[in-house]
Amino acid sequence: MDHFSLKSGVMHAEDVALPRIAEEVGTPVYVYSRATLERHAQVFKAALSGLGSGDRAPLIAFAVKSNPNLSVLKVLQRQGFGADVVSGGELIRALAAGMAPEDVVFSGVGKTSAELELGLDKQIGQFNIESSEEGRELAAIASARGEEASAVLRINPDVDAKTHEKISTGKAENKFGVPLIRAREVYSELAGLAGLNLRGVAIHIGSQLLDLEPLETAFAKVGALVSDLRAAGHTITHVDLGGGLGVPYKAGETPPSPAEYGAMVERATKGWDVRLAFEPGRVIAGNAGILLTRVVRVKRGGNGPPFVIVDAAMNDLARPALYGAWHDFEAVEPSGERMTANIVGPICETGDTFAKDRECDALQSGDLAIFRTAGAYGATMASSYNSRGFVAEVMVDGDQFAVVADRIAASAIMDAERVPDFLA
Numbered sequence: 001m002d003h004f005s006l007k008s009g010v011m012h013a014e015d016v017a018l019p020r021i022a023e024e025v026g027t028p029v030y031v032y033s034r035a036t037l038e039r040h041a042q043v044f045k046a047a048l049s050g051l052g053s054g055d056r057a058p059l060i061a062f063a064v065k066s067n068p069n070l071s072v073l074k075v076l077q078r079q080g081f082g083a084d085v086v087s088g089g090e091l092i093r094a095l096a097a098g099m100a101p102e103d104v105v106f107s108g109v110g111k112t113s114a115e116l117e118l119g120l121d122k123q124i125g126q127f128n129i130e131s132s133e134e135g136r137e138l139a140a141i142a143s144a145r146g147e148e149a150s151a152v153l154r155i156n157p158d159v160d161a162k163t164h165e166k167i168s169t170g171k172a173e174n175k176f177g178v179p180l181i182r183a184r185e186v187y188s189e190l191a192g193l194a195g196l197n198l199r200g201v202a203i204h205i206g207s208q209l210l211d212l213e214p215l216e217t218a219f220a221k222v223g224a225l226v227s228d229l230r231a232a233g234h235t236i237t238h239v240d241l242g243g244g245l246g247v248p249y250k251a252g253e254t255p256p257s258p259a260e261y262g263a264m265v266e267r268a269t270k271g272w273d274v275r276l277a278f279e280p281g282r283v284i285a286g287n288a289g290i291l292l293t294r295v296v297r298v299k300r301g302g303n304g305p306p307f308v309i310v311d312a313a314m315n316d317l318a319r320p321a322l323y324g325a326w327h328d329f330e331a332v333e334p335s336g337e338r339m340t341a342n343i344v345g346p347i348c349e350t351g352d353t354f355a356k357d358r359e360c361d362a363l364q365s366g367d368l369a370i371f372r373t374a375g376a377y378g379a380t381m382a383s384s385y386n387s388r389g390f391v392a393e394v395m396v397d398g399d400q401f402a403v404v405a406d407r408i409a410a411s412a413i414m415d416a417e418r419v420p421d422f423l424a
């Protein structure tokens with residue numbers, strides 16, 4: 001459920017008419033709904049409420065990479081969420097949004113020594129170690145400081161998440177985690193190191209999962225591993241089950257609900273006797289944002305359907321170009337007429353295509369339109385390709401809105417460049 005809907009024939013975000021935002025902030029612009037973010041956070045929390053209480057209450061660590069906007073993080077911090085970060089930059093953001101250091105988990109296959117140091121400086125709650133090499137490095141850094149880093153070992157369970165290959169992370173050939181068959185050996189090695197408090201395991205098998213079965217299979221493997229590790233004498237108190245729950249991008253897509261996910265987790269983790277952590281991203285932020293754009297012109301006369309050329313492009317919303325992803329596309333003030341069109345941006349690449357042969361609201365030059373489900377992996381993937389600026393972001397709260405990320409003009413990006421003396 002989201003709060004982007006037609007009221008008196010005009011698309012609104014909560015109680016704000018989108019043309020108002022377009023006039024005041026310009027287009028393209030991402031628009032987030034606070035009420036939608038809060039609702040998604042609450043539904044997710046409720047779905048996991050049976051998994052433990054007190055110091056066993058699950059940690060819900062929002063995957064910052066899905067939407068790192070400070071105001072989005074602030075909304076989720078106020079809902080009691082922590083953060084799953086994958087870089088020093090994300091770590092700084094999570095803390096700037098007020099997330100408690102102990103509620104931050106640091107994932108990622110290539111944390112640098114400087115990033116490991118930063119995590120220790122900020123006293124984060126947990127490092128998710130992805131290799132024996134990383135574990136040894138973290139142990140050495142921490143023990144040189146006279147400290148002990150709390151950590152879990154990320155396992156690669158070799159499960160096919162049945163999602164797009166670029167966002168599948170739990171198959172043997174993917175770069176993430178330690179292969180299950182080596183997990184016991186690596187765990188034993190790292191558990192013996194000074195500087196490391198290794199206290200459990202983690203997995204994350206992929207994103208935009210539309211089926212619970214691969215997750216349940218992976219969780220069963222984790223459960224068996226936890227028993228094995230305990231039998232080998234290790235104390236296992238924490239398991240991080242990652243993120244990955246999908247969202248509907250398209251009519252007819254029916255991802256599992258958070259409640260179904262929660263029930264499956266309860267079944268799969270029965271008797272584990274650990275504190276669980278979760279790292280949801282897309283399921284919280286995806287449908288809480290749209291990309292608002294204006295039609296530059298409609299170009300007719302080619303071989304196929306007309307080209308609706310919008311002022312947003314693949315540099316603002318990369319998912320269609322990157323993954324062939326679908327985003328629903330709707331007029332802000334639909335006339336009731338329909339058309340079939342190719343929806344494209346202005347960038348000089350054929351890949352700058354949002355949709356082909358799409359049946360959509362009839363549009364003409366100057367009309368406003370939205371791409372739905374753009375709140376996750378949207379603005380955060382923006383670039384300045386074609387010397388376009390960085391897209392602005394707005395948050396709506398009831399009948400008010402605020403710019404939560406300024407548009408960065410192409411000229412400001414150029415200002416950061418220098419022509420050296422030897423070219424003068």
Ligand SMILES: *Cc1c(COP(=O)(O)O)cnc(C)c1O
Pocket residue numbers: 063065066084086107108204206207208242243244245279280281282283376
């Ligand atoms: C990307 C990522 C997530 C979030 O995935 P979603 O599909 O957005 O829920 C969680 N954990 C890790 C380690 C990730 O890399």
